[in-house]
Amino acid sequence: MSHDEVLTELHALRDRITGVTETAVASVDGLLVTADTDGARPEVLAALSAATLGLGKRTGSEMGMGELREVVIRCATGYVVVYAIRRSGLLVVLADEGLDVMRLHVESRPTVERLGLLLDGVPADY
Structure with missing residues (x-):
């Protein structure tokens, strides 16, 4: 894996979507892979996002709703969206x-x- 290639994907997403301010990729256990951030602390963002993803997966599973795609959090001044x-x-x-x-x-x-x-x-097997 090339961190530069991952960072290129993050930059491209940020450039394509109006409103996106920061992005990061992490492992499901909260370890930072790479980040395109200005104000957020990347390691904290990775850890909290992993917890958010885990809770979303567990909730979806308990409700029988299938595999988790994303968790959307809407706050007073914006959004946090975590994708699996x-x-x-x-x-x-x-x-x-x-x-x-x-x-x-x-x-x-x-x-x-x-x-x-x-x-x-x-390649994905699903």
Whole structure:
């Protein structure tokens, strides 16, 4: 895996979607892979996002709703969106109030797939 390639994906997502302010990729256990952040502390963002992803996965599983795709948190001044990258990673996106959440979901799917390939080195088996 090339950290430069992962960072290129993060920059591209940030550039394509109005409102995206910061992004990071981490493992599901909260270890930072790489980040495109200005104000957030990347290691803290990775750890909290992993906890968020874990809670979302557990809730979805308990409710019988299938595999988790993303968790969206809406705050007073913006959004935190955590996407599952296969079974081993996550993408976290911080955005301001101007974010078009539906556009982010559409645009992030190919990004998540490419990040999965970069992290695992093999095409998805699902």
